[in-house]
Amino acid sequence: MTTTQRLIRLTRRPSGLPAPDDFTLAEAPFPKPGPGQVLVRNTHFHVFPGLRTLIGGETRDVPLPPLHPGDTLLGPAIGEVVDGPLRKGQLVLHLQGWRDYATPAVDECRPLEGILPDPVAHLAQGSAAYGSLTRLAEVRKGDTVFVTGAAGAVGTLAGQIARLLGAGRVIGSTGSPDKARRLERDLGYDATVLRGAAPIGAQLAEAAPDGIDVVLDTVGGEQLIAAVHAANPGARFALVGALAGQLSPDRAGGSAPTELDTYRLVTRGIRIAGYRGTDHPDVEPEWETRFGDWLRSGDIRFPYTAFRGMERAREALPHLIAGRAFGAAIVEL
Known part of the structure; x- marks a missing residue:
């Protein structure tokens, strides 16, 4: 015993x-x-x-x-x-x-x-990604979607979900060239921007020359700032995480300050909202049903x-x- x-x-x-x-x-x-x-x-x-x-x-x-x-x-x-x-x-x-x-x-x-x-x-961790993309950002057919922290638990599913919901182009961010290759090769991302390489704003401009319609942000910080500048009029932002603060050696994990250009938010009519699962109790069963179907059909990994x-x-x-x-x-x- x-x-x-x-x-x-x-x-x-x-x-x-x-x-x-x-x-x-x-x-x-x-x-x-x-x-x-x-x-x-x-x-x-x-x-x-x-x-x-x-x-x-x-x-x-x-x-x-x-x-x-x-x-x-x-x-x-x-x-x-x-x-x-x-x-x-x-x-x-x-x-x-x-x-x-x-x-x-x-x-x-x-x-x-x-x-x-x-x-x-x-x-x-797909429920938060699915809920954000269906309840807050409301992905539409042909949208260009930008997912920050795309190689994480939420991001690896978010890009696939966005595509299944009709997105026309899906872009992710990561800090590793190897992860960028895996995102594009295995998970269907069209392009990735690399944190710590060229300025993220310049990389986004190249990856999304026609601008961004939807942002699913798990990071905050400079990536969220760059996304605001790349956003199209009427863009929808769903904030799911704040890893820039949680993973900072100078913080204790309970804050993630970011300075956004509120002028751009106003003039472009950008909508930003944080996602809380408790606000959307109907999401979990809906997500599990679709996730199960997508796993069995091989449409998602x-x-x-x-x-x-x-x-x-x-x-x-x-x-x-x-x-x-x-x-x-x-x-x-």
Whole structure:
């Protein structure tokens, strides 16, 4: 009988960006479910950039608690029910990742009933991209769409979704020539702009000579500034993330100031809105149905970088922040 389990704890609040030594692979007593709880053996969990904010302690307006030294990390996870009120062997989605076994309450578990052909795809971050492109930016046939952070968990799906919704040209941004090639070769992006190469504004002008109609922004900063200048009259901007702030060594993950040209916003009638999933409860089931259909037909791919084993989990967030992941970052147990 197993008497202990492995988990990842925050060792100390990082000075600057997180490093592997800021986390500890620890052993803890094997958990026992209490009344109304389910014992789940985790198989996969998602490493999301928002952990940087939780670790930094700047959690105002964030629906998750801050993490303190000694706390076990958390995040979306998939696992198999071992004991409790749910059927033994049932796959469930919950938020107690970063450990071998979890004990979420029954109402904190979502049974996975085969809507998607691969259960791991439930860890995809496509819902925000789909909701943004259908509810806020409202992609129209023939639109030119610009996706910032195109090689990330949201961006790798956003470009494909935009194309399936009728976009005529899809442009992405990334910081790596290799990722740019993969975006164009594997995920259907027409062009990419490289962060840190020529000025992004000049690259956008070349990639989108007729301007941009839709922007899905996961980054902010200079990329959002350049997108405003490249926008056509009536362009629609959907803000999904703020990685420029979350991944800055000079910030704690809870802010991302950007100076936009409000004159351009007014004279071009540009619409900018931030996307919150809680404002659109109908999006998730709609997205899952379409995502499942697109996966089965081969019209969409779910790219992710796998970190195999709890032994490598300490590296996962630093690797993600350093830009070494393509698509989602997922730990496989």
